[in-house]
Amino acid sequence: MKKFFATLVLMLSSAAALAAGGPSIPLDKIKPxxxxxxxxxxxxxxxxxxxxxxxxxxxxxxxxxxxxLEIPVELYSENLIFNGAKPGELMQxxxxxxxxxxxxxxxxxxxxxxxxLRGPNWIYSYLRGFYADPxxxxxxxxxxxxxxxxxxxxxxxxxxxxxxxxxxxxxxxxPLSGSVVGKSGCENWAVKGSMxxxxxxxxxxxxxxx
Numbered sequence: 001m002k003k004f005f006a007t008l009v010l011m012l013s014s015a016a017a018l019a020a021g022g023p024s025i026p027l028d029k030i031k032p033x034x035x036x037x038x039x040x041x042x043x044x045x046x047x048x049x050x051x052x053x054x055x056x057x058x059x060x061x062x063x064x065x066x067x068x069l070e071i072p073v074e075l076y077s078e079n080l081i082f083n084g085a086k087p088g089e090l091m092q093x094x095x096x097x098x099x100x101x102x103x104x105x106x107x108x109x110x111x112x113x114x115x116x117l118r119g120p121n122w123i124y125s126y127l128r129g130f131y132a133d134p135x136x137x138x139x140x141x142x143x144x145x146x147x148x149x150x151x152x153x154x155x156x157x158x159x160x161x162x163x164x165x166x167x168x169x170x171x172x173x174x175p176l177s178g179s180v181v182g183k184s185g186c187e188n189w190a191v192k193g194s195m196x197x198x199x200x201x202x203x204x205x206x207x208x209x210x
Contacts, residue, residue: 025143026168027125028184032209040069043210046203047111048080050153054108056093063087108150124208125168127154128201131161132190143167158200159193161186 033039044065047057062085066076073087081087115123126144130152133141142148143164152160165186185197195203 027121039206039209043206046207055111057091059112127204160191162188162190
């Protein structure tokens with residue numbers, strides 16, 4: 001495989017440092033698949049549109065990502081580079097660390113490094129772990145990262161859980177109804193999103209996979 005994807009595998013396979021400042025909790029498990037180009041392409045679109053406003057990926061270059069994901073560079077530039085950067089540049093952001101600290105309490109981490117630190121199960125669970133918490137400055141909290149300073153930027157897609165969502169549960173089929181019960185997810189919504197829970201789970205798999 002190409003060097004870029006080999007690096008991503010190393011980043012996503014690390015399971016160190018599960019929850020910063022909080023107790024370990026059960027996580028939902030996924031298996032990244034870097035051969036699934038469609039998933040990776042959907043993931044980079046989500047990353048660019050929802051994450052790169054605050055998070056850089058400064059150890060990657062736009063052009064290399066486009067090539068490895070088999071996206072024509074011109075198409076990538078037209079649709080996934082919003083800051084006027086050239087395809088050969090690193091995936092930096094305009095927000096300064098001091099500005100970010102003033103808004104969020106700490107600079108948002110570079111996600112190439114964060115992926116290596118956390119591992120895929122942590123990231124996938126974290127992205128699906130937000131819930132309403134009026135006591136927090138941004139009105140949300142996260143079961144994987146308690147008292148996190150990040151807003152729920154994916155609320156328009158997922159919605160907002162009214163209570164802490166359950167994670168690390170595989171669920172089982174109810175023999176009477178034939179439906180899956182007891183699985184991970186939200187039981188009560190404060191805000192509904194544009195995606196169904198299954199659609200959002202797939203989207204977060206794609207984002208984590210990237």
